[in-house]
Amino acid sequence: MRDLFEETIERIFSDLVSPALIHQCADGAWPETLWSTLEEAEMTFAAVPEALAGAGATWEETFALVRAAGAHAVPAPFADALLANWLLGRAGLQPVKGPLAISAYSELTCSDGYAGGRLERIPWGRHLKHIVAISAGSDPKLVVLDTASAAQLDRRTNLAGEPRDTVVFDRARIVHAQPLPVGTRPDFLPLCGAMLRSAQMAGALQSLLQLTTGYATERVQFGKPIGHFQVIQQQIAVMAEHAACALLAAEAAFVESAGEISVLPIIAAKICVGEAASIGASIAHAVHGAIGFTDEHSLHLKTRRLWAWRAEYGSQNSWSQKLGQSVCEFGSSGLWPMLTQTAKSTPRARESLI
Amino acid sequence: MGFDAQFSRRLGERGWIGMTLPKRYGGREASAFARYVVIEELLAVGAPVSAHWIADRQSAPMLLRYGTEAQKERFLPGICRGESFFCIGMSEPGSGSDLASITTRARRNPNGWVLNGRKIWTTNAHRSHFMITLARTEEKTTERHRGMSQFIVDLKKPGIDIRPIRDLTGAEHFNEVVFEDVELSEGDLVGGEGAGWAQVTAELAYERSGPERILSCMALVNTLIDSVGRSPNALQARELGRVAARIFMLRKMSIAVTAQLHAGENPAVAAACVKDLGVTLEQEIPEIAQAIVDLEPSSDGSDYEKVLAHLTQLAPSFSLRGGTREILRGIIARSLELR
Numbered sequence: 001m002r003d004l005f006e007e008t009i010e011r012i013f014s015d016l017v018s019p020a021l022i023h024q025c026a027d028g029a030w031p032e033t034l035w036s037t038l039e040e041a042e043m044t045f046a047a048v049p050e051a052l053a054g055a056g057a058t059w060e061e062t063f064a065l066v067r068a069a070g071a072h073a074v075p076a077p078f079a080d081a082l083l084a085n086w087l088l089g090r091a092g093l094q095p096v097k098g099p100l101a102i103s104a105y106s107e108l109t110c111s112d113g114y115a116g117g118r119l120e121r122i123p124w125g126r127h128l129k130h131i132v133a134i135s136a137g138s139d140p141k142l143v144v145l146d147t148a149s150a151a152q153l154d155r156r157t158n159l160a161g162e163p164r165d166t167v168v169f170d171r172a173r174i175v176h177a178q179p180l181p182v183g184t185r186p187d188f189l190p191l192c193g194a195m196l197r198s199a200q201m202a203g204a205l206q207s208l209l210q211l212t213t214g215y216a217t218e219r220v221q222f223g224k225p226i227g228h229f230q231v232i233q234q235q236i237a238v239m240a241e242h243a244a245c246a247l248l249a250a251e252a253a254f255v256e257s258a259g260e261i262s263v264l265p266i267i268a269a270k271i272c273v274g275e276a277a278s279i280g281a282s283i284a285h286a287v288h289g290a291i292g293f294t295d296e297h298s299l300h301l302k303t304r305r306l307w308a309w310r311a312e313y314g315s316q317n318s319w320s321q322k323l324g325q326s327v328c329e330f331g332s333s334g335l336w337p338m339l340t341q342t343a344k345s346t347p348r349a350r351e352s353l354i
Numbered sequence: 355m356g357f358d359a360q361f362s363r364r365l366g367e368r369g370w371i372g373m374t375l376p377k378r379y380g381g382r383e384a385s386a387f388a389r390y391v392v393i394e395e396l397l398a399v400g401a402p403v404s405a406h407w408i409a410d411r412q413s414a415p416m417l418l419r420y421g422t423e424a425q426k427e428r429f430l431p432g433i434c435r436g437e438s439f440f441c442i443g444m445s446e447p448g449s450g451s452d453l454a455s456i457t458t459r460a461r462r463n464p465n466g467w468v469l470n471g472r473k474i475w476t477t478n479a480h481r482s483h484f485m486i487t488l489a490r491t492e493e494k495t496t497e498r499h500r501g502m503s504q505f506i507v508d509l510k511k512p513g514i515d516i517r518p519i520r521d522l523t524g525a526e527h528f529n530e531v532v533f534e535d536v537e538l539s540e541g542d543l544v545g546g547e548g549a550g551w552a553q554v555t556a557e558l559a560y561e562r563s564g565p566e567r568i569l570s571c572m573a574l575v576n577t578l579i580d581s582v583g584r585s586p587n588a589l590q591a592r593e594l595g596r597v598a599a600r601i602f603m604l605r606k607m608s609i610a611v612t613a614q615l616h617a618g619e620n621p622a623v624a625a626a627c628v629k630d631l632g633v634t635l636e637q638e639i640p641e642i643a644q645a646i647v648d649l650e651p652s653s654d655g656s657d658y659e660k661v662l663a664h665l666t667q668l669a670p671s672f673s674l675r676g677g678t679r680e681i682l683r684g685i686i687a688r689s690l691e692l693r
Contacts (some may be wrong), residue, residue: 245607248607323594
């Protein structure tokens with residue numbers, strides 16, 4: 001099944017996502033053909049259970065879809081919608097059509113079917129039909145809001161030019177709401193987002209590695225392809241190591257979250273993939289030289305996203321600090337059990353972590 | 355990693371050496387992951403596993419794969435009992451990273467082979483019973499990787515001189531080994547005549563991907579956590595969190611390579627990735643320790659100060675043993691078709 005999902009998504013992205021489209025979208029366009037093709041292929045419902053009309057993709061398969069979205073720098077909230085629909089399915093709600101994303105940073109108060117609050121950093125907010133958020137308070141709910149009922153929208157972007165808007169609701173009618181299981185972590189959505197961006201970065205790093213080895217093979221200086229120089233080979237090898245680590249880390253975060261979000265693999269992935277992104281982008285630019293620094297060259301479509309995504313849903317520094325706090329809290333005798341825990345075997349250790 | 359022959363024998367009695375080998379040779383036919391759990395736990399508590407380590411990690415799998423039935427029957431049961439210790443003769447005074455330039459020579463004679471040459475940096479040669487050595491069996495040609503073969507050398511044979519070399523920490527782990535007309539029998543050849551290079555590169559995947567490539571500094575990480583205490587400042591928390599995340603992930607990579615080895619593949623490139631990333635972290639850990647705790651490394655101080663002093667000095671060797679970082683990166687670059 002993973003092959004089928006990967007083939008389908010690769011075909012769609014290869015056919016429809018071009019550097020030109022990415023540039024147009026950075027200038028404000030919405031990729032309608034791409035989005036409707038993804039919906040017709042039921043890709044945005046991939047992670048929804050079959051009982052709720054989804055494709056019931058496993059986490060491994062969902063990972064492959066998100067990774068591909070990152071590799072192609074898809075200029076639409078496809079990964080975000082996959083996750084949002086998974087969240088709805090998890091809560092027993094029907095998935096929704098139309099562009100949607102999660103709101104991980106919100107202060108949303110709900111009463112009698114209405115919601116109000118300020119939702120920050122909403123991916124593609126201006127283009128969304130729906131937003132999935134978690135309400136504040138002691139009995140948090142998963143809430144679906146219609147962006148048509150928003151009171152205000154401030155257009156903002158991340159450094160790669162992807163929309164990250166502020167959307168304000170003032171007594172907006174709630175489309176759907178469902179209580180969350182007791183014990184849902186307050187950082188549940190940031191963790192979900194961190195998992196998503198890790199997989200996108202892993203995909204972008206793979207693509208960056210291909211671009212960079214390709215360029216090193218073609219570009220001739222001092223009478224030979226620059227990739228024949230050991231100094232270039234050694235740099236690209238380091239990038240390849242980090243790209244491999246990133247891929248494994250992000251996939252583990254997804255696979256170990258099957259059933260329930262698995263905290264340590266996600267945090268470790270965001271830290272390691274973030275670091276890989278920093279190192280990989282730096283080496284890619286060094287190898288490409290001045291041409292890679294131009295707007296015309298497509299290298300920056302990947303590197304600028306890596307710089308943006310590594311900071312979203314918690315930078316490697318902020319997650320490292322949180323993880324380090326609990327490392328110290330558990331003490332040296334707690335470190336080894338923490339590192340060797342598996343997602344399935346020690347639910348208590350997982351809950352108490354961080 | 356401490357050397358304790360008695361400890362190794364006890365582990366052997368418990369069935370924790372050569373775990374994955376067939377029962378008829380003294381193994382348990384356990385999975386590669388069962389073995390991984392055992393060796394990882396041993397390393398995590400700093401157990402003295404050095405005596406049998408190389409035999410368990412690479413000599414036994416290598417003999418199982420390339421050895422004759424007679425060799426398997428002769429050597430494997432002793433390895434599993436924790437009684438037969440092995441070392442690996444690869445580097446020579448003139449051949450470090452450029453392993454294919456070795457000049458140690460095995461020449462045919464009516465009884466088998468005669469070995470002459472010199473090996474260096476051979477860990478535990480002075481405390482091992484056998485060495486698996488790489489030697490030229492043909493003159494060097496333009497095809498540099500041809501004409502090498504592996505032999506199993508009983509280190510009690512006449513003509514062998516083993517001299518320990520003191521390292522900068524004051525310890526004696528590695529040696530120079532001189533072979534002067536050492537008589538080898540036909541049955542001492544391991545695998546194919548002339549197939550030494552392929553065998554050695556396959557074997558190195560075992561050497562480069564195990565948990566020991568991640569856990570060399572666990573003792574320092576643990577004492578560092580104790581020194582920081584329960585209320586870290588922001589810098590301490592960030593650095594310890596980052597170290598924990600990287601160990602967690604490298605361990606996953608190491609396990610993934612184990613799975614490939616277990617499936618009979620030759621994950622040389624993945625193993626090179628694990629080793630280079632692992633070593634980079636291991637070498638950073640003493641630096642991180644110095645950056646977040648203001649205590650001096652000292653050979654007669656607290657546990658933390660002692661471990662810091664020891665590992666600060668040992669760290670440069672991490673990216674030398676088992677293939678330098680430059681060689682590993684060269685292997686990765688070749689897989690990307692850059693060379």
